[in-house]
Amino acid sequence: MTTWVRFSYQNETHFGTLNHNVIEIYEGELFGNNQKNQQTVSLSDVELLTPCTPSKFLALWNNFHATAEKTGLPEPEHPWYFVKTPNSYSAAGSLIRKPAICQGKILFEGELGIVIGKECKDVSVDQAAEYVFGYTCINDVTALEFLFNEEKFAHWIRSKGFDGFGIFGPGITTDVDPDALTIKTFLIGDDQNQERQNYPVSDMFFSPLEIVSKISGDMTLYPGDLIACGTSVGAGAMKHGWTVRVEIDGVGVLENVYQEST
Numbered sequence: 001m002t003t004w005v006r007f008s009y010q011n012e013t014h015f016g017t018l019n020h021n022v023i024e025i026y027e028g029e030l031f032g033n034n035q036k037n038q039q040t041v042s043l044s045d046v047e048l049l050t051p052c053t054p055s056k057f058l059a060l061w062n063n064f065h066a067t068a069e070k071t072g073l074p075e076p077e078h079p080w081y082f083v084k085t086p087n088s089y090s091a092a093g094s095l096i097r098k099p100a101i102c103q104g105k106i107l108f109e110g111e112l113g114i115v116i117g118k119e120c121k122d123v124s125v126d127q128a129a130e131y132v133f134g135y136t137c138i139n140d141v142t143a144l145e146f147l148f149n150e151e152k153f154a155h156w157i158r159s160k161g162f163d164g165f166g167i168f169g170p171g172i173t174t175d176v177d178p179d180a181l182t183i184k185t186f187l188i189g190d191d192q193n194q195e196r197q198n199y200p201v202s203d204m205f206f207s208p209l210e211i212v213s214k215i216s217g218d219m220t221l222y223p224g225d226l227i228a229c230g231t232s233v234g235a236g237a238m239k240h241g242w243t244v245r246v247e248i249d250g251v252g253v254l255e256n257v258y259q260e261s262t
Helices: 065-071 125-131 156-160 208-218
Strands: 003-009 012-019 022-028 034-042 057-061 080-084 106-108 110-116 132-140 166-173 182-189 192-200 226-228 243-248 252-259
Touching (some): 012 034, 132 226, 132 252, 166 252
Antiparallel strands (some): 012 022, 022 034, 057 080, 132 166, 243 252
16 A cells, blocks of 8 residues: 655645655656655655645535435435535645634534546446545535525535535555445544544445446546545534544544634
């Protein structure tokens, strides 16, 4: 497994591989030809950025048996998904800020993210792995009050598209068996460490490679595009000043602090 990160160092943007808090810097293109430039830098000396800049960030809803059973939703025939807009993209370590317009709860949703590695259209499930660069951690933040506040229209993009509501990182890990992964989410603060989510990828209606295959039938996926696989039971409201930690063994740990508007 290799974990790729993108970062700012001495006012320049770089990418490289992370190993034991040391980054080996590369030159070229993350999703193309690249090579080491023989320089290293400590993780503590850089600012992590989102590990890629997707042309689109697609996110699934109702992709877990456990959630469907709890909510009474039917098994989907095709992935149910929406778009998170580029203004929402946010990196590990960034603050999650409650928008001034919001009065209600702001939810965390710990998820597995798929990062596309090369242009992908109409691929089979058996072919899909060839087009996946790697996997990352996601916190799909949601302003719940706006999602179903109008009877005739569900505001998926509005409720999930506020600035900083599409958090992913800290890196992209390659050579992962996604079907064996478990996603955990913790709320940490006030001397507490609350495990709020703990669910396996194996409970998905559509596995990660099935998701890539089916969505590639709808639209062309490009290098760096990101797909969030959806969340299971346990997603809930964040608390002011607390850290949200999304942990996927073999992929990474994504931590961000939630802050109410002032």
